[in-house]
Amino acid sequence: xxxxxxxxxxxxxxxxxxEDGTDWRVDASPGGLATALRAVSQxxxxxxxxxxxxxxxSQHLPAAAAALEEYGVPVFLDYEVFQGFYEQFSNQxxxxxxxxxxxxxxxxxxxxxQFEAVNEQFATAVRAVARPGDTIWVHDYQLALVPRMLxxxxxxxxxxxxxxxxxxxxxxxxxxxAREEILRGMLGADLIGFHTYEYCQHFRDSCLRxxxxxxxxxxxxxxxxxxxxGVHPIGVDPQEIGEYAQLPEVRDQFEGLRNRFRTKKVIxxxxxxxxxxxxxxxLLAFEEFLGRNPQWQTGVVLVQxxxxxxxxxxxxxxxxxxVDELVGRINGRYGTFNHxxxxxxxxxxxxxxxxxxxxxxxxAFVTPLRDGxxxxxxxxxxxxxxxxxxxxxxxxxxxxxxxxxSRLVNPHNISLMADVLAxxxxxxxxxxxxxxxxxxxxxxNTSGVWADRFLEHLANVHEVHRSGACRLKATADFTxxxxxxxxxxxxxxxxxxxxxxxxxxxAEPDLRVYKVLQELASVAxxxxxxxxxxxxxxxxxxxxxxxxxxxDGAAVRGPGAEWPEVPEIDLTVLDTLVLPIMEDFVRHTPxxxxxxRRVSLVWHYRATDPKLAALRAKELYAQLEGTxxxxxxxxxxxxxxxxxxxxxxxxxxxxxxxxxxxxxxxxVFCAGNDxxxxxxxxxxxxxxxxxxxxxxxxGEDTVGQYFVxxxxxxxxxxxxxxxxxxxxxxxxxx
Ligand code: GDG
Numbered sequence: 001x002x003x004x005x006x007x008x009x010x011x012x013x014x015x016x017x018x019e020d021g022t023d024w025r026v027d028a029s030p031g032g033l034a035t036a037l038r039a040v041s042q043x044x045x046x047x048x049x050x051x052x053x054x055x056x057x058s059q060h061l062p063a064a065a066a067a068l069e070e071y072g073v074p075v076f077l078d079y080e081v082f083q084g085f086y087e088q089f090s091n092q093x094x095x096x097x098x099x100x101x102x103x104x105x106x107x108x109x110x111x112x113x114q115f116e117a118v119n120e121q122f123a124t125a126v127r128a129v130a131r132p133g134d135t136i137w138v139h140d141y142q143l144a145l146v147p148r149m150l151x152x153x154x155x156x157x158x159x160x161x162x163x164x165x166x167x168x169x170x171x172x173x174x175x176x177x178a179r180e181e182i183l184r185g186m187l188g189a190d191l192i193g194f195h196t197y198e199y200c201q202h203f204r205d206s207c208l209r210x211x212x213x214x215x216x217x218x219x220x221x222x223x224x225x226x227x228x229x230g231v232h233p234i235g236v237d238p239q240e241i242g243e244y245a246q247l248p249e250v251r252d253q254f255e256g257l258r259n260r261f262r263t264k265k266v267i268x269x270x271x272x273x274x275x276x277x278x279x280x281x282x283l284l285a286f287e288e289f290l291g292r293n294p295q296w297q298t299g300v301v302l303v304q305x306x307x308x309x310x311x312x313x314x315x316x317x318x319x320x321x322x323v324d325e326l327v328g329r330i331n332g333r334y335g336t337f338n339h340x341x342x343x344x345x346x347x348x349x350x351x352x353x354x355x356x357x358x359x360x361x362x363x364a365f366v367t368p369l370r371d372g373x374x375x376x377x378x379x380x381x382x383x384x385x386x387x388x389x390x391x392x393x394x395x396x397x398x399x400x401x402x403x404x405x406s407r408l409v410n411p412h413n414i415s416l417m418a419d420v421l422a423x424x425x426x427x428x429x430x431x432x433x434x435x436x437x438x439x440x441x442x443x444x445n446t447s448g449v450w451a452d453r454f455l456e457h458l459a460n461v462h463e464v465h466r467s468g469a470c471r472l473k474a475t476a477d478f479t480x481x482x483x484x485x486x487x488x489x490x491x492x493x494x495x496x497x498x499x500x501x502x503x504x505x506x507a508e509p510d511l512r513v514y515k516v517l518q519e520l521a522s523v524a525x526x527x528x529x530x531x532x533x534x535x536x537x538x539x540x541x542x543x544x545x546x547x548x549x550x551x552d553g554a555a556v557r558g559p560g561a562e563w564p565e566v567p568e569i570d571l572t573v574l575d576t577l578v579l580p581i582m583e584d585f586v587r588h589t590p591x592x593x594x595x596x597r598r599v600s601l602v603w604h605y606r607a608t609d610p611k612l613a614a615l616r617a618k619e620l621y622a623q624l625e626g627t628x629x630x631x632x633x634x635x636x637x638x639x640x641x642x643x644x645x646x647x648x649x650x651x652x653x654x655x656x657x658x659x660x661x662x663x664x665x666x667x668v669f670c671a672g673n674d675x676x677x678x679x680x681x682x683x684x685x686x687x688x689x690x691x692x693x694x695x696x697x698x699g700e701d702t703v704g705q706y707f708v709x710x711x712x713x714x715x716x717x718x719x720x721x722x723x724x725x726x727x728x729x730x731x732x733x734x
Pocket of ligand 1: 164234271305307348349351354371372373379
């Protein structure tokens with residue numbers, strides 16, 4: 001069998017296809033990601049899936065694919081579809097929005113369809129090469145839908161997703177058209193990685209507020225799947241960068257630059273010409289600095305490399321114009337016959353020149369308005385070897401969260417940036433300690449370490465899944481014969497057999513549920529548990545030979561039996577202790593409400609702001625638990641509700657009773673959909689029967705052994721089991 005491989009999926013392959021007369025050749029242009037994955041790719045079997053960077057006419061596809069064979073799996077994109085997917089939806093909507101620049105949003109429905117279509121094309125390319133046991137690692141916002149598409153194909157491969165750009169605050173995120181689809185797409189991954197805790201926190205907030213999904217610190221539970229979150233800041237390869245800087249070619253260029261700027265201090269900016277990078281702000285700060293510090297006017301030079309980017313897009317053309325004008329103005333105002341304050345390079349420079357510039361610069365000036373990480377900041381530190389340098393860094397970069405020792409600035413505060421520049425220029429000879437601090441991060445969190453940590457985390461979370469609950473396949477997993485003693489089925493109703501509906505009065509069972517209960521009752525003892533009162537349950541199920549449990553455990557009636565008299569229970573604790581606390585929570589939690597049931601009090605928070613609700617529910621739970629300690633009452637955290645009821649009248653105590661009254665049964669099946677049902681599973685699991693099936697509906701994070709994704713899936717499993725048993729009864733001898 002082939003060795004399991006790592007499949008890396010990114011918009012671009014690490015090479016570019018170039019038309020060469022009638023043939024195609026491949027231009028190796030490894031970007032940051034290829035460099036980061038170099039070490040991993042040397043250690044394990046590796047496949048790259050991506051776009052080869054060029055529009056290829058259909059008649060040339062076979063030749064182009066052949067040329068790319070050794071580099072990866074190409075995804076060829078139609079030019080027009082690419083425009084919508086990449087230029088429009090990815091770069092004119094997600095890119096500005098995720099960088100908090102919402103004035104520039106452009107939404108076009110066709111572009112969204114093209115975004116979906118291209119994501120599907122990538123998913124299809126992955127499906128064609130993925131084998132069970134391979135690891136799939138999808139990169140960045142352009143492919144945010146791919147993880148979910150792959151999950152739905154049930155490939156039996158761990159799926160990782162890494163977001164290279166920031167994740168915005170919920171307030172910004174929720175303005176995104178297709179906001180639900182993008183979140184759900186990312187949540188298809190087993191592990192979603194971010195550069196910083198802040199982005200991870202923003203993502204969790206959006207899942208809660210946009211999708212109503214509550215999260216634990218490191219996980220978000222979805223129907224049938226648990227998505228893990230991880231903070232894994234990317235790094236660079238300092239050893240390779242250091243060695244490269246020592247090449248003769250680079251040293252020559254360095255000497256040339258040092259000579260040229262012999263009498264001056266050098267400040268360096270290296271950015272793609274992108275509006276997120278804060279280039280105008282940087283130039284304005286430099287201008288103000290020169291204006292306020294005449295002694296520096298001929299003693300300092302700002303070298304600004306601005307490599308062209310997205311040049312077809314109007315915003316980028318406007319930015320270029322703005323930057324050109326600013327550079328012209330500042331050089332006009334402060335330039336002299338033999339001094340130009342800003343050396344402006346508006347093209348992609350060779351790596352050797354960039355490396356020499358990093359070495360010659362006394363200060364790196366990195367001022368994005370927002371940036372996922374910013375590799376330039378890390379490269380500057382790595383390239384200097386043992387020559388300390390000062391990094392003036394925008395606090396709105398991911399790097400700011402990692403590089404202790406950098407001098408943080410708010411790029412919107414031009415005057416403050418000018419002050420910081422002045423201080424930094426004074427300190428250029430005495431910054432060794434802060435430089436050392438930055439080196440510590442850059443040398444310990446290398447790109448190789450980043451990739452290894454992410455992949456290890458992914459492997460670990462996938463293992464956890466595999467050792468946890470399995471998907472229920474009742475007909476395959478269990479006995480083909482009806483157990484000798486009638487089996488016991490304890491089935492929750494709302495959210496388990498029948499989907500939840502907003503209006504409880506419309507929660508009536510549909511015909512399919514009714515029928516499966518009827519058939520099941522012909523071979524098993526069946527009990528249905530619901531929060532609804534006895535009369536409602538009678539109207540729904542009164543004709544069926546099933547047992548009923550009303551109000552989540554308040555009373556039980558056996559199949560065909562009468563409801564028992566409700567025992568006299570002292571509920572004064574509810575009024576004296578629980579009511580005042582819950583009323584207080586209602587007062588301070590807008591949108592929440594209190595419900596008085598026959599034997600319980602419930603605080604509902606379905607209509608409350610989800611973030612506030614999640615916090616308040618935890619507080620209330622803790623407060624009630626403390627108050628009721630030692631009393632015969634139980635606090636239950638249910639679906640968007642906290643309930644207090646007598647300990648004897650809970651679902652768990654009913655399950656206990658049923659297990660006792662069916663002590664000769666060897667086969668017990670219990671299904672539910674929330675945390676209260678999970679407590680019932682624990683009771684059932686302790687009961688030591690030959691066959692126990694506890695099945696959670698709508699999530700695989702369960703103490704039970706099995707899960708299904710939906711009530712419909714549970715019903716179909718039950719149908720399968722019943723028909724199997726019936727067939728085996730029909731063919732049984734005698
Ligand atoms: C995304 C996120 C995150 C730039 N000009 C030249 C040149 N460069 C190289 C730099 C650096 C890279 O391009 C730029 O990297 P950044 O990190 O600054 O930004 P993005 O390309 O926007 O990358 C970013 C990154 O993903 C990784 O997760 O840090 O936040 O936006 O390597 O050196 N290289 C050469 N000539 C140039 O003129 N040779």
